[in-house]
Structures are given as C-alpha cells and as structure tokens.
Amino acid sequence: MVIYLRSGGKLRDRLKPDVDIYTRKVEVEGTPTLEEILEEIGIPDGLVAFAFADGKVRRLNYRPVEGDVVTLQPPVSGG
C-alpha cells in the first residue's frame, strides 16, 4: 500500500520528500507500524516526537492505512 509521510523542520532533510517539498510517498508491504516504517526508510525514531494523522495524534506504534497522510513532528525545545 501507499502512504504519505510529511515533515518540515529538522526532519525534512532526512525524509527526502519527493511529492512536494514536505511530502514523501512511501510504499509499504503488510501493515507495519510507523516505527517500523521509519526504520525502513532510515529515520532514527528519536528524531520524531510524535505523528499526526487525520487531525489526531498518533504514537509510533500506529499502523497507517492505505492513503494515510502522516505528519512527523520533530521535537523542539520550548515552554
């Protein structure tokens, strides 16, 4: 199936976007977790604070479904 991963900030260079400047199309087999997908495409999970899909927060154990657009949120300091 195909999903779309999006990010900017510190993660963008790692993500290597190909659809637009923030988005990468990723083909995955089966129903892997986000964590497994990130490992597959070479993004250290420590650099993703959380994911965001369909207006909701998703932990890295989330299993994307066909066509999901998943935003990866890089950690930043603040507060």
Place this chain on the structure above:
Amino acid sequence: MRIEVKKESCTGCRLCEQICTICHYKEINPKKAAIAIEPHFPEPGIFEPKICVQCGICAKECPIDAIHLEGEAYVLHADECTNCGICVEACPFGVLYTHADVPTPLKCDLCLKCTEVCNTGALIVVD
C-alpha cells in the same frame, strides 16, 4: 459578502489589527485598526474579535452621506468626512473605532486582508 467572526477560534494574536493598519495607513500601529480583539481574561479565557458587520446603520445616520455602499461594503470616504462622530455613536456593535492621529473614524471596508492572515478560522468570509 461579509466577515463572520468565530470567537471561539480567536487566539488573540492581533495579526488582523497589524495587517489592517499596514494595508490602510502604510503603518504598523494596531491601535489604528478597524478591527479590535477584546480579551476576556482571566475568566472565561476567550477572545472576541470585533469588526463591522456592514449593517449600514452608520451610512444612514451620517448627516453628510460620507459613507457609501460600494459593492457589499459601506466605505467611509475620508475626504468627505467631517469627523462629527455621529456614526461612532450610532454603531450598535461598537465597531467604528477612533484614533487621535486619524481625522476620521476607522471603518472596515471589507478589504479582507485580515481574513487572509488569520490562521485559526476566527475570521472567515461568508456570502
């Protein structure tokens, strides 16, 4: 067309006030804006954007007809206005503003710039 306010979405950033004065007066001065954000804090903790609803009462009340209906906006013509203040008094929504350095009331002309920068859906254009 008018600007509808969704006050529950307003975050009080006042970007609308800033852009209003940049576009109308070529100045950065939120106090000259034709929109104002009224904070209600500490309780209930919400903001209320206050902007003209284009009801036209000011135009009716203006003794010298300096406020004209142009398209869907009532536009105040500065070159005709005598700054008598009747429109400010007459506005039932309290959204005609004044500033000591501006010789006319500050009235929204529906340029929609504020809706272009608002990022929370607090100011939206409706027909």
Place this chain on the structure above:
Amino acid sequence: MDGFGGTTLRINLSTEEIERTPTDPEFARSWLGARGFVSKILYDEVPRDADPLGVDNLFIVTTGVLTGSFCPVGSKVGFGCISPATNGHADSSMGGHLGPELRYAGYDLIVMEGIAAGPTYLYIDDDTIELRPAGDYWGMGSLELEKRMKKDLGDDFQIATIGPSGENGIVFSCITHDFGRQAGRCGVGAVMGSKKLKAIAVRGTKSLPVHDLDSMYKLTYDIIQRTKTHPNMAPWQKYGTAFFVGWSNERGCFPTKNFQETYHKDWEKIDGERLVEDCLVSDKACFGCWMNCGKYTRARIPGKPDTYQEGPEYETIALVGGSCAFTDINHVAYANHLLDDIGMDTMSGGSTVAFAMECYQRGIITKDDLEGHELRWGNIDDFEHFVRMIAARRGIGDIFARGTKGAAEALGRGTIDFASQAKGMEFSGYDTRWYPAQLLSYCTCDIGAHHSKSWTITTDIELGRDTIEGKAEVVIYLQHIRPLFDTWSCCRLFWGELDVTPEEHVDSIKHLTGWDVTLEECMRVSERVWNLNRAHFIERNGGPGRKFDVAPARHLDEPIPGGPAEGKVVGRENFEAMLDDYYANRGWDEDGNPTREILDDLGIGYAADNLEKLGFLGKPIPGGIPKVRGRELKPKAM
C-alpha cells in the same frame, strides 16, 4: 530612527528622576537589542560588588530590533539585571504583548536604578510617564493584580506584575504578563521586587517607523501563507510544547523525582494530550503570531477552586509534573497557577520543591521543619503548603528561597550532589546523563543552566549519545544562534519548527531598519555578548572561569537507575574533556578564561584589560584562536 521606538528611558527610582534620550543608533547596531543591550549596560554600569538585590543593581526592561514589527514574530520583551541566583548577567524574555506596546509608546529600552521609597508601579501612556504608588497592590498575586489593574486602567494597557515571591526576594521569582506569559528565569522578578516595583503598565498608540514597509509586508505575508500549510503547523497549533512529554520519556531524559529517574511511568496522565483533552479552554497566541502554541486551561481538583492559567507547557510539566512526580494533569495545571500567581518561575520553583521532596524522602528535612506537614512526591497539598512557606520565607522556606544551590549550601549533608543546577540556576526539563552535550550546554551557559541558549537533545541523538566527539563545537554554534533570537527579541520557534530561516529574519531587520546587516554580523554580536558575559561573570565572582563550569555530581557519577536510559551517566573524565574541547574552540585558555585575542577580535578589548588587572585574562593559545568558533550541524541544528 527606522525600526525603533526612538527613545531610551533612564529612571532613578530613588529620586524619581526620569530622563528621556534618543536611542543611540550606534549602540543599537552594535548590540541589536534585548539580550545584547542588557549585556553591555550591565557590564559598563553595575559595580562589580553590587548586591543583586541592593540599590546598585539595575533593572532593565528592553525590546529588541524586531519587537512590534511585522515579522515572524516580534512579540518579545526582555528583562535584565544581575541575577540573585547566579550573581552574573541575567536576561530573561517573554512573549505576549508588552514589548510591542512599549515600542508603540515610543520606547526601546528602560533602565531603572535605585530603589523606590515605597511600593510603586511604572505607568506609561505614550508620552506620559509616572511612578505611581502601588501600596494597594502590594501583596497581591501576579494574576490577581493584572486583573485588578486592567480594571483600574483599561483593557488596552499591557501589564507586567510580580507576586509576593518577587516582593520577598525569592531568587527564582518571575515577572508575569498577559495572564500566563512569564519572564521566568534568573530571578528577574526578585530584582524588580527589590526595587519596590510591583508592576509596569504600558499603553502605546504610535506607529513604529519602518524603512521599507512594502518589502517587509511582502516578506512576512509570503511567510505567513507558506507556513500556514507547513505540515508541522497544525499539530503545533493543537498541542503546543506540552506534547513532547512522551517523546522525552521514551528518550530517557524526562526529569522524574528530582532527576533521580528519567522515565515517569505515569507520563500519559500528565502529557499534552491529557492537557488538551481534559483542561483546554482556548488557544492563546502572543502578539502577531499565527502559530498559537499557548494553551489556556482550567484545572479542576475536587475540594479546590477551579483555576485558570496558561499552560502548563513542556518545561513546567517536566519540572513540576515529572520532577515532583505528579500523576494528574489537573494537579500540574493547578501548581502552574499557584506558582504563576505567587510569582515563582515554574522551572526553578518546580525544581526547588522537587529537591526539597528528595530531602524529605531522605529524612534530611522532616515534618518538624514543615509546620507539621509532609512533602510527599506527587501530593498537591504538600506542594502548595511548601510553596507558600517559601514565598513567605517561613521557617525552612527561607532556606529554599535561595534556590537549590543556596539551599544545599545551607543544608549541607551532601545535598549539593543532587541539586540539579549550574551556577545557581536550576536545569531545564531534560536530564543529561545520556545527553552529554546538554550537560555541557547547561554548565557553560552564561545565565546558569537553561535550554534556551543551547538545547542539544536531538544533536546528541544525531551525533551519538554515548560519545562526546564533536559536541563542544555544536554547543558553541547553538550558544550563538539561539540567543540571537533573544537579542533580536523575536520568537525562535518559527526557525526550529516551521523552516523560517535566520536569513529571512535578517531580511526583516534590513527592511525594518534600512541597515545593510548580515547574519554573519548578527552572529558576531551574539558571540560578543557571550564573551562579554563570561568576562563579566569572572570579574564579579573571581576566576578562573573553569571553576564555575561545574556539573552536579548526580549527572556525572550516578547511573540512571532504570527506563530507556538505564545505566547511562556522563562521567567526570568525559565532562572535563568536553570542557577542554569547548574552551579551545571558543578561543579561551584551559582555565576557561577568555584570551585577549578573542576579546580583541570581537571588539571588546576593554574586557581583556579588566580581566588582566584581576589576573584572569586567558593565556595566549599556541597557534592562535580558532577562525571559526562553533560548527553548524547539518542537517539544520536547532
């Protein structure tokens, strides 16, 4: 002068003299604003033996070059003084609306000296400036007072206040504004209180002069439209900083039980999702910001009145929630309100209570010291009682009013080993034992431990958490780029989060001021400030500099007992090796003293003369100083 309010105010609180002078263009260009202004003025004007809470300290309120302009996002105001926590340069900033309002009233900088005869507040309404009696306000909580003053003066005044904590000189007192924005760190609220200055109220109705408004408008309008659709915008708007709690726990850097542990097993009960789902009232933004990371919330605890507050944000959740081991977000939010209203920094305040909780756990303090109360982990009633003891300096509260370092020095019994602080200021909300560059960042930070000047958790992950190689150079780069935002007086988050480049911020400055300025020039200002602050610290406290760059024993020697970072610890040898590397890369000698060559290079040779007189000028470095100080980490470092 384009880009500036135009006027600098000098106020002598003792004599009530108020002097207005045009802001000096050369001074503005050389120091850029807020943090830079503070650094230079404190260095030039405060006697080296001045008591931070005494008559000779200054209290500075300052904007920076971008404050109040149309840029991403000029919402900040800075405060400066000699810190009662560190006895060194202090700068602390906050967002909200006060900084822009000052600019619109025509003021760039206010330098206050002396001490008022009685409780006073500073009233500014455009050209009207008055020192008004504040006897009726004295003793009031920060939030309560802001509400009262809005009622007394009008909603269109922007107001900054201190609470009882600042009045009583608690060294981690903050300044509060806009019902929840704080200049929290360095004890700026205590210095404000020592001046008997209870509040500042400002209304400004003037226009900010802009050199090229069309270009400024186009640049920022395009940035707004571009960042609106940035993928990280929506999550950021929804959750703000509170959402990094889970990530921090999984990375093994979430302070838990006063940094005894780094994983809080109940983190899901106090994280951003709980905050937004259970407590959110509204999203709240600083002036001119379309990212609205502020979360205005209501805390509900049975048997207590509901409280309204902005936050808690990440740092508060870490240092109140995690470090005091709370397990209910309502309790963390309630504690946030308590500290805000009483006028304490939630970071150092949370840390100081957590430190006391560990003292209680170890039997170093007991119920006898606590007016019969306990001080249990995660207990909101114990927390509240102890905070009130500190604010009123009752009993043992007087000792903890000095912060963790001061309290540890008074308590003895090895407590200094578990006081997580550097130079007298408490760590931010990240444990360092698996993050050596973060430990180096805290311990070399010019205002005491604070993440705002250098935050390296992701850098440590990228370069390797078990190595110290290459860390010092990145810390130096961060110590120049991050405080630059405090100097420009704009928010840093558009850079880190939404890909607005520092070069675009420099373009904003160009359009605003007409200066032919470059990022390189700004980075040099930032390095100049860093070195001047270092010289100042040594001049005030005696040298050599290295003796102040000290890490708490817990972070050097005590392996993390469990969780994702189990067994990790930095180690003394590694820490000292990082310091060596850091000094060499800064152009300082091995004792941590700046050399004449580096100070001359940065145009502050006068600091070299002063250090030389004291015998703490760095020895010349064989081969000279490095040409480039600090290294940017690719991909973009934050």
